[in-house]
Amino acid sequence: MSKSKESQLNPRTKHYEFLGPPGAFLISVGVPIGTYALYFGCSEHSGGCPPALVPDRIMLALSDPAWWKGLWDTQATLMYLAWYAFCLVAWAILPGDLVAGTTLRTGNKKLYKINALSTFLLAMGLTSGVIYRYGPQAFTFVHDRFVGFITASLIMAFVQASVCYASSFRSGALLALGGNSGNFIYDWFIGRELNPLSWGSFDAKTFNEIRPGLILWFLNDISMLCEQATRRGGLNQVTDSMWLVTLFQGLYVADCMWNEPGIFTQMDITTDGFGFMLAVGDLTWVPFAYCLQARYLVSNPVELGPIWSTVIVIFNFVGYYIFRVANLEKNDFRNGKNPKNLQFMTTESGSKLLTSGWWGRSRHPNYFGDLLMGLAWSLPTGFNTPITYFYIVYFAVLLIHRQRRDDAACAIKYGKDWKKYMQIVPYRIIPYVY
Numbered sequence: 001m002s003k004s005k006e007s008q009l010n011p012r013t014k015h016y017e018f019l020g021p022p023g024a025f026l027i028s029v030g031v032p033i034g035t036y037a038l039y040f041g042c043s044e045h046s047g048g049c050p051p052a053l054v055p056d057r058i059m060l061a062l063s064d065p066a067w068w069k070g071l072w073d074t075q076a077t078l079m080y081l082a083w084y085a086f087c088l089v090a091w092a093i094l095p096g097d098l099v100a101g102t103t104l105r106t107g108n109k110k111l112y113k114i115n116a117l118s119t120f121l122l123a124m125g126l127t128s129g130v131i132y133r134y135g136p137q138a139f140t141f142v143h144d145r146f147v148g149f150i151t152a153s154l155i156m157a158f159v160q161a162s163v164c165y166a167s168s169f170r171s172g173a174l175l176a177l178g179g180n181s182g183n184f185i186y187d188w189f190i191g192r193e194l195n196p197l198s199w200g201s202f203d204a205k206t207f208n209e210i211r212p213g214l215i216l217w218f219l220n221d222i223s224m225l226c227e228q229a230t231r232r233g234g235l236n237q238v239t240d241s242m243w244l245v246t247l248f249q250g251l252y253v254a255d256c257m258w259n260e261p262g263i264f265t266q267m268d269i270t271t272d273g274f275g276f277m278l279a280v281g282d283l284t285w286v287p288f289a290y291c292l293q294a295r296y297l298v299s300n301p302v303e304l305g306p307i308w309s310t311v312i313v314i315f316n317f318v319g320y321y322i323f324r325v326a327n328l329e330k331n332d333f334r335n336g337k338n339p340k341n342l343q344f345m346t347t348e349s350g351s352k353l354l355t356s357g358w359w360g361r362s363r364h365p366n367y368f369g370d371l372l373m374g375l376a377w378s379l380p381t382g383f384n385t386p387i388t389y390f391y392i393v394y395f396a397v398l399l400i401h402r403q404r405r406d407d408a409a410c411a412i413k414y415g416k417d418w419k420k421y422m423q424i425v426p427y428r429i430i431p432y433v434y
Contacts (some may be wrong), residue, residue, distance in 0.1 A: 013181040020085040024189035044299040059226035073148020080152035090119040101264040113201035117257040142223035153284040161276035168193035174274030191273025205274035218286040241302040241380035317374025326358040326365040347417035361431040
């Protein structure tokens with residue numbers, strides 16, 4: 001490819017996200033700190049959820065070399081690497097269909113091998129076998145070495161982001177439109193290349209999006225459940241709140257595995273490059289922050305009873321229904337199907353935008369379902385601490401930011417047609433509210 005053609009295909013990024021390089025730097029530092037803070041800020045080992053915030057105590061810990069050494073756990077690191085290798089081997093040897101992604105700027109479509117569900121089921125089968133054979137105490141090692149696993153995942157995310165950034169400078173690389181600013185910190189964070197470390201049907205970005213971190217999230221929940229079972233005298237003594245959190249989040253993960261092809265139309269895959277932002281989100285933040293409710297319930301067991309359990313189950317499944325049906329409507333429509341005869345408008349560019357069904361109620365109804373499920377995952381922890389509700393607050397901020405990014409991109413793409421569309425579908429996420 002000639003340099004002139006390559007520069008046309010990969011134009012320089014002129015618009016920054018996340019407040020540009022300063023924001024990218026702060027998030028790159030803040031996510032690791034935040035992940036550790038969620039552990040130390042809600043842990044029986046540090047004195048509660050939250051512990052007494054004594055500045056002198058915090059400074060004493062941070063100034064102690066032993067505290068910093070405690071973040072590293074060689075055995076946890078080896079276990080984490082073995083888990084990542086398991087996911088790679090499972091992708092390679094388990095059968096799976098080839099599915100085409102969206103059309104790239106080159107005019108081509110990348111083929112992806114999909115077998116995440118098989119990987120998930122294999123991991124669940126092996127885990128269940130270990131617990132059945134040796135008892136729940138055999139699967140408490142994630143709980144016991146939690147900090148070491150966080151550190152291992154952070155190192156993996158940093159290494160992958162750095163390798164992907166370095167490899168993006170090879171000739172012929174297709175860059176992300178938002179990751180070619182020329183600023184090292186920003187491009188390393190946001191992701192310079194659209195599909196780095198991609199060979200044949202393997203793609204590092206889609207692999208990390210749905211496999212090692214997402215499945216590990218559920219395995220972490222199971223480890224917390226096993227820890228509670230070990231402390232209370234068996235699986236039959238596990239609280240209803242722990243079962244609900246584990247089953248809700250397990251259903252969510254299983255749903256993602258089942259609907260793996262749906263990720264190929266998401267902004268993370270179609271638009272963003274693969275840098276530290278996605279790497280640390282996929283490998284660290286998702287598995288080690290999202291299991292906070294289960295981790296809290298280990299040392300703070302809550303018995304809900306049948307009435308509250310029923311209310312929370314309804315919350316979760318209403319959210320799941322909205323999330324799943326909305327996504328099915330969108331995926332069917334994008335694949336040329338319209339089984340519900342949903343109404344739509346056609347833009348001047350020829351694109352079609354849904355204006356009925358769930359997508360007529362708001363522009364991002366799947367986000368509304370996500371938020372309802374997030375609330376249902378937090379409610380089983382009770383109301384003794386606000387920390388276990390961090391997920392719903394964080395996710396609301398994340399989804400609103402993502403919605404605004406998406407709306408801005410659509411305004412550029414569709415022009416005046418987008419204004420017409422917003423008049424037809426005025427609500428952004430929550431129908432009749434926002």
